[in-house]
Amino acid sequence: MTVPTAANAPAFASSAGPDDADGRTRFEELIAADDRVEPSDWMPEAYRKTLVRQISQHAHSEVIGMQPEANWIGRAPSLKRKAILMAKVQDEAGHGLYLYSAAQTLGTDRDTMFEQLIAGSAKYSSIFNYLTPTWADMGSIGWLVDGAAICNQVPLCRASYGPYGRAMVRICKEESFHQRQGFEILLSLMAGTPEQRAMAQESVNRWYWPALMMFGPPDDESPNSQQSMAWNIKRLSNDGLRQRFIDMLVPQAEVLGVTLPDPDLRWNEERGHYDHGPLDWDEFHEVLAGRGQANAQRLERRRQAHEDGAWVREAARAYAERMAARREERFEKVAS
Numbered sequence: 001m002t003v004p005t006a007a008n009a010p011a012f013a014s015s016a017g018p019d020d021a022d023g024r025t026r027f028e029e030l031i032a033a034d035d036r037v038e039p040s041d042w043m044p045e046a047y048r049k050t051l052v053r054q055i056s057q058h059a060h061s062e063v064i065g066m067q068p069e070a071n072w073i074g075r076a077p078s079l080k081r082k083a084i085l086m087a088k089v090q091d092e093a094g095h096g097l098y099l100y101s102a103a104q105t106l107g108t109d110r111d112t113m114f115e116q117l118i119a120g121s122a123k124y125s126s127i128f129n130y131l132t133p134t135w136a137d138m139g140s141i142g143w144l145v146d147g148a149a150i151c152n153q154v155p156l157c158r159a160s161y162g163p164y165g166r167a168m169v170r171i172c173k174e175e176s177f178h179q180r181q182g183f184e185i186l187l188s189l190m191a192g193t194p195e196q197r198a199m200a201q202e203s204v205n206r207w208y209w210p211a212l213m214m215f216g217p218p219d220d221e222s223p224n225s226q227q228s229m230a231w232n233i234k235r236l237s238n239d240g241l242r243q244r245f246i247d248m249l250v251p252q253a254e255v256l257g258v259t260l261p262d263p264d265l266r267w268n269e270e271r272g273h274y275d276h277g278p279l280d281w282d283e284f285h286e287v288l289a290g291r292g293q294a295n296a297q298r299l300e301r302r303r304q305a306h307e308d309g310a311w312v313r314e315a316a317r318a319y320a321e322r323m324a325a326r327r328e329e330r331f332e333k334v335a336s
């Protein structure tokens with residue numbers, strides 16, 4: 001059921017046919033000029049498909065990504081921490097909405113995307129299938145997960161598809177606040193008792209490698225990267241972004257006083273980057289195959305929330321229908 005709201009407005013993807021020669025030339029010119037493609041522009045079907053794939057996965061990640069932190073709202077150690085965490089989780093819901101709206105402009109409606117998520121046939125970021133057993137995990141999610149998200153998403157602000165790039169600008173601003181609040185949680189714990197410092201370090205040990213996996217498979221195993229980069233959707237490769245993130249993390253870890261759990265991590269003068277140890281790609285593929293710590297739990301919770309919210313969607317639809325009927329009545333009165 002589609003609730004008719006402004007954010008859920010009908011898609012206005014280009015109606016031009018697949019063999020529109022003028023449209024294709026214009027599209028190629030836009031990409032060559034590093035300009036924006038807008039929903040009313042002609043675009044190749046494969047470009048549309050890859051955008052719907054990436055943007056919907058991104059939206060699903062934001063929505064599923066609310067769960068690991070929502071788990072701590074009721075248990076945050078102070079009223080201030082509770083309020084901050086609640087605001088952050090609400091931001092993630094907002095990010096999901098901007099992104100579903102951007103995907104809708106490509107002609108796929110939100111209900112279809114949501115059904116794919118609930119049916120388990122859509123992907124979302126691997127990182128949200130890890131559990132959050134300690135309060136320090138709120139710090140690690142902010143510092144490492146939101147930190148990786150910013151690193152990945154700042155270049156996406158320049159994505160060639162206008163609605164996606166523009167949505168990313170606002171999302172990045174909010175992610176920046178999220179990253180800092182996570183860093184600050186860890187900084188407080190690291191200035192605390194030996195038990196608090198141990199909790200922070202243990203949490204960083206668990207989140208470090210999965211956060212590096214957020215950037216996707218290595219470049220030579222990334223089937224989508226080359227074409228997405230040629231279309232100016234992705235600006236940097238998976239490995240390039242991962243390296244940028246590691247280089248950024250090392251000095252921050254020093255400020256925090258935590259150790260990054262990689263014995264091979266060392267500065268390479270020649271490359272001007274940190275060398276790092278191998279990632280466990282078997283673990284990554286297991287999580288993508290649905291066998292992570294929390295895959296089943298995350299999907300079940302989302303299904304349940306969707307079911308529980310059915311009455312809200314029904315009420316919104318009834319209200320919209322009533323408003324439309326009133327507008328119609330008024331229009332008829334004025335016209336007669």
Ligand code: BYC
Nearest residue numbers: 058061062065124125126149213214215216222223224225
């Ligand atoms: N997890 O060819 P590749 C947040 C899939 S939420 C799962 O490199 P691509 C936050 C990939 O989809 C922010 N799947 O793909 C929220 C592809 O599968 P399909 C989340 C992954 O698209 C709440 C296959 O592997 N960020 O910050 O060129 C609280 C081959 O990969 C993953 C985004 O969504 C993964 N980690 O590049 C706190 C960013 N990696 O579709 C924080 C937007 C890869 O062919 N997305 N796959 O079946 C992107 O930038 C790109 O889609 C990726 C992958 C870099 C993730």
